[in-house]
Amino acid sequence: MAKVADKQAFNEWEAYREALKRSTVVDITETYAQKQARIKMLEADDEAWFAYYLPMYNQYEPAPFHKRSTKRIQGKPGNEVKGEARERCLRGEWFEVDAWARELAKSTQAMKNVLKLTLTGKKKNVIMVSNSEDNAKRLLEPYRANLDSNQRIINDYGLQKSFKWKDTEFKTRKGISFRAVGADQSPRGTRNDAARPDVILIDDIDTDQDCRNPEIIKKRVDWIFGALIPTRAVNIPLLVLVCGNIIAEYCCVTELMKKADFVDIVNIRTNGKSSWEAKNSEEDIDRVLSTISYAAAQTEYFNNPQTEGRVFKKLNWGKVPPLRELEQLIVYADPSPSSREVKNNSYKVVALMGRDKEGVTYVIKALCEQTTNAKFVNWFYDIYELTKGYNVYYYIENNSLQDPFYQDVFIPLFKEIGRSKGYIVPIRPDARKKPDKFTRIEGTLEPANRLGLLIFNEREKDNQHMQTVVEQFGVVSPTYKGAMDAPDCIEGGYKILDENLAKRQGTYRTQRRSSRRY
Numbered sequence: 434m435a436k437v438a439d440k441q442a443f444n445e446w447e448a449y450r451e452a453l454k455r456s457t458v459v460d461i462t463e464t465y466a467q468k469q470a471r472i473k474m475l476e477a478d479d480e481a482w483f484a485y486y487l488p489m490y491n492q493y494e495p496a497p498f499h500k501r502s503t504k505r506i507q508g509k510p511g512n513e514v515k516g517e518a519r520e521r522c523l524r525g526e527w528f529e530v531d532a533w534a535r536e537l538a539k540s541t542q543a544m545k546n547v548l549k550l551t552l553t554g555k556k557k558n559v560i561m562v563s564n565s566e567d568n569a570k571r572l573l574e575p576y577r578a579n580l581d582s583n584q585r586i587i588n589d590y591g592l593q594k595s596f597k598w599k600d601t602e603f604k605t606r607k608g609i610s611f612r613a614v615g616a617d618q619s620p621r622g623t624r625n626d627a628a629r630p631d632v633i634l635i636d637d638i639d640t641d642q643d644c645r646n647p648e649i650i651k652k653r654v655d656w657i658f659g660a661l662i663p664t665r666a667v668n669i670p671l672l673v674l675v676c677g678n679i680i681a682e683y684c685c686v687t688e689l690m691k692k693a694d695f696v697d698i699v700n701i702r703t704n705g706k707s708s709w710e711a712k713n714s715e716e717d718i719d720r721v722l723s724t725i726s727y728a729a730a731q732t733e734y735f736n737n738p739q740t741e742g743r744v745f746k747k748l749n750w751g752k753v754p755p756l757r758e759l760e761q762l763i764v765y766a767d768p769s770p771s772s773r774e775v776k777n778n779s780y781k782v783v784a785l786m787g788r789d790k791e792g793v794t795y796v797i798k799a800l801c802e803q804t805t806n807a808k809f810v811n812w813f814y815d816i817y818e819l820t821k822g823y824n825v826y827y828y829i830e831n832n833s834l835q836d837p838f839y840q841d842v843f844i845p846l847f848k849e850i851g852r853s854k855g856y857i858v859p860i861r862p863d864a865r866k867k868p869d870k871f872t873r874i875e876g877t878l879e880p881a882n883r884l885g886l887l888i889f890n891e892r893e894k895d896n897q898h899m900q901t902v903v904e905q906f907g908v909v910s911p912t913y914k915g916a917m918d919a920p921d922c923i924e925g926g927y928k929i930l931d932e933n934l935a936k937r938q939g940t941y942r943t944q945r946r947s948s949r950r951y
Contacts, residue, residue, distance in 0.1 A: 450582040457585040483545045493712040506546040518694040525670035530693045534701040534734045539676035551609045559611045559632040566615030573613045629666040636676040644681035654688045679736040701734040705803045727904030737915030745906045751888040753795045759787035762825045765926030782922035783812040796889045801901045810846045813858045831862035874920045
């Protein structure tokens, strides 16, 4: 059975090499002078070099974050790199972590950069490191395939394949060496004649299973800094490039980020839009995210690792009484992100909530997703139509960070959409100064949930918006750094209901102050 699998893998790679040959045809009528001029022009333009020599990997226009990363890796940093880090980058001494989500071409972009650095003579000894030797070999194989089968590389930089051409280690005729190393293997003695490694690629170093054991992660990080990186030469600039998204709160990538000169975190969406529109359309992203759980999506596509909730193990579902029987009805909204602090993983939330005479609070309807400001505002009007004829209060969170955004963006939007509808939803800003998000959510909602005083509408259980709300409740913990916008929104609404109840019951009391004139 193993032989059949090996043969199939061999056939697949042979087909891959043939495809490489077909996609890299050369102009045999080109003169020597024309060829040298073209090479010089291509080497001066990274993106043009990639497009010409590696057309199989350049099917889509690169995104701005791809181009910025290339500049840094090639030693031509942009304005995002400053101070001593900039000086190191300019001389090729660079440590970068690219925590890019799935489908953003981490490994491919690394390969394009490393092939250019090595073929143009800037680097000459590359170590590819992954969670196992087999995985490191798999990641290194496209390098080997391009060096032995890419006709444009061979035409311009000469034959590369030499007598030393194994899948774990190979060396080109020009003296560039590549080696695949699995995590925890000994990298000592990795030399190319007298040259020590000057490129260390760390790709896909974390696994879900390993991340469940902090001791494994600690040991692996110690190995990286204690055995792997010291294989370098002190006097030769070293490029360390780490590719891998953040799959756990404590993993190799998070620890390597602490030592890096530069950390680039890119999610599948940035500010609610596709980070790489040329490849990943909004419709495609929506389709993928709709087929997996919220927690899985956050881990794989938003660099927010799945965390087992420590607060809300189970939520209460039940039937919502007729709206006329509820004493209070409010709509509360979280317009994340704010104007001053934009987070790529923020969700906008609008929740319709009600409270009965017994003090039970119902989450009647919730709308929760990463969306535009206009759609967020339209949600208010959708709920207004559902609750027409009832006395409903409308609140929108408006803390000190959000106030300019509220005034400059949302108020004009409410007016604009209101004019088209023929009425304006009477929103009120909630300017409450709020403490730490987790503390608020736990302190307000956990007792209510535990005592059965917080009920989610069972008729909305299969609604995708409500499912996202529930999944966000499921990951609430003191250390979770991902999106908790839905619980945060519902906590805001719950507090308003409490305040309104206190006012109704007359718990705010006044009395005449005693005279102090004598």
